[in-house]
Amino acid sequence: MHLIAVALTAGALAAAPPSRVVVLAFDGVDAGIVQSMMTAGRLPNLSALAARGGFSPLTPPVPPQTPVSWTSFSTGLDPGGHQIFDFLKRNPSDMTPTFAVAQDREVPFLLGRKTPAAAAAAVAAILLVPGAVFAGRRRRIAAAAFFLIAAGAAAAAFAAASAWLPATRPSIESNRRGTTFWSESTARPATVMRMPVTFPPESFRGGRLLSGLGVPDLSGRIGKPAYYTSDPFFSPREGNDFSIEIVRLESNVGRQRTRIVGPPGQAFGRKGAIELPMSLSVSSSRDRLSIEAGDSRLTLSAGQWSDWTSLAFRVNPLITVHGYARFLVETIAPEIALYVSPIQFDPERLPPGFDISAPSHYAKDLLRRFGRYKTMGWAIDTWSIQSGTLSEPAFLQDVAQTVTQDRRMLASLVAEKRRLLVYYFEFPDRIAHVFWRFRDPEHPAYDAALAARYGDAVEKSYETMDAIVGETARALPSDAALLVLSDHGFATWRRSVNYDSWLVDQGYLVLKGNARRQNLEALFSRGAFWEAVDWSKSRAYAMGLGDVYVNLRGRERDGIVSPGADYERLRKDLTRGLLELTDPKTGERAVSRVFKREDVYQRYDPRLIPDLIVANRPGYRVSWQASLGVPTGSVFEDNRDVWSGDHCSLDPDLVRGVFFASRPFSTSRVPGITDATAALRALLSGTASPGPILWK
Secondary structure, eight states: OOOOOOOTTTTTTOOOOOEEEEEETTTTOHHHHHHHHTTTTTOOOHHHHHHHSSEEEEEOOOSHHHHHHHHHHSSSOHHHHHOOOEEEEEOOOOOOEEEEEEEEEEEETTTGGGGGHHHHHHHHHHHHHHHHHHHHHOHHHHHHHHHHHHHHHHOOOOOOOOHOOOOOEEEEEEEEOSGGGSSGGEEEEEEEEOOOOOOOOOOTTEEEEEETTOOOOOSSOOOOOEEEETTOOOOTOOOOOOOOOEEEHHHSSSSSEEEEEEEESSTOOOHHHHHEEEEEEEEEESSSEEEETTEEEEEEEEEEEEOOOEEEEEETTTTTEEEEOEEEEEEOSSSSSEEOOHHHHHHHOOOTTOSSSTTTTTHHHHHHHHOEEEOOOOSSHHHHHOOOOOOOOOOOOOHHHHHHHHHHHHHHHHOOOOEEEEEEEEEHHHHHHHHHHGEEEEEOOOOOOHHHTTHHHHHHHHHHHHHHHHHHHHSSSSSSSEEEEEEEEEEEEEEOOOOHHHHHHHTTTOOOOOOOOOOHHHHHHTTTSSSTTTTTOOOOOEETTTTEEOTTTTTTTTTOTTHHHHEEEEEHHHHHHHTOOBBBTOBOEEEEEEEEHHHHHOOTTTTTSEEEEEEEOOOOEEOOHHTOOOOSOSSEEESSSOOEEHHHHHHOGGOOOOOOESSSSSSSSBBHHHHHHHHHHHHHOOOOSSEEEEEE
């Protein structure tokens, strides 16, 4: 079923444009697995789609990461052009790592420093009206009373606004460059759901958009769940590098008071986070747990999930931040184990200036139509199963609930018959990340007993995808076009490789002390990085998922390598050494290819884009600590984590995604994901496709 045919001539005319185009974007669906499952008859709807139109593997960009690849699809640009090249980036002027997708900034809250005066003026204006009326009627005593009341109320409003309303608020600015295909005239009217790197949302004519990857939870993180336990011996799995709120309970019986951690307080001039009091009560029979959090009351049995529960964090008398979360009581006896999901922003009561959709009311419209849904960009919580605070069954229950809600939304949106609908599903990627260990007996985290239960979890997620494709295909008329694609494939991650450690061993990175372990919380809290590095002697460093930077004079804050011949000589030496990097445990080489940025990107910002991008072979991936720029004691380590499958730092040719279309097409070679964008634009406009995907 794999169609790679001879290309049509460049001057061939495209077929008539379809009445509608629906794009189903599935994250992390691997071409090799799909092909084997279609051969086995396990994906009947995708097989039917391929027979009706066509199928091809799809090569992701360099590097094959979710935000990088989907942004390439959204814009048709390579990562150098759209500038989303990794999850992380660094500022060479101060050597501070930050998230590459977007950056924080401060903007005025309401009217900024003029807000107190404006509040006072508004209150005074309202109360001066009756005073003026009484004055006009020569009722001087009443008029004077109203004037005095107005003056007092205005002073009180000024004082309250000064004390309780901040002059500025945090805001987020997208780093994405380029024009999205859905904002173009041929796509109107368009609906775009959850596509990564669409936050903050951009308005576009005739369009509606719900932002995806990039939308934070209420804590400002990409997702910060909480875990409450009375077990004094519980500890998260070793090597947990994610933001998990662990709360110790004093007892496993009776009633006890604790708290839910909410939004950061610094935006409101307060230290620490804003907290909501919570009390937990164990029933006398020890089979139910009652939870009181603010105005919400619920009682759950062991193994039971709650509905979405409102959580209101009172900052001060004028400001309350609203969210909602789900609770899961894992156990009550012998010890309490309570999971609280990352807290989602409530679309009905978003903070001023904070939008998750375009137009801004669209997120609220969706809530009123479909009920509460996950607003956080990374919707499925992979951090808790990684840390050991969420079991495999509970994780899959969360996935099922998320997918069910998405399917309801998709079915309704398909029925609206807009010109373009793009709907993104993340669940295949998230399941593959944490369940791959059960399909690889050689993985250090393989567990035979669990593999007997969950060894086909990845394949089952593909069957769910297939069912979604079938539902959508049956709902579309014959003159509509259905496209199904994924941004990358997957591979096993058995061994971690730390390029910073290798750079230290080879003398390229020089330390003046012991490097300190870091985690994502340090990124959010603006912690110190690279404090153990002696920049006066270091010629190269690494961070991100395969990014190597030269400590270049005139670019880096303390650069020592001269541009020109010295720079090129160093890049050549680094490339040679990395390609020879051999794992002493396996005897295998960890690196497939080393890319120079100018060889894979048509244009780029030389201050932003890494000097070299290192691509791994299957079985290897950059370690979590290396992604944060931290050298560890050894270059190679076993990956014993739940997070056992990956793609982020692999060679793109080794982790290909998929491309299906209901309209027949031919290909002259295995297309890249930007080729899919070009084909989609041609389909929408009715023009000739620039290839290599050519419509018949």
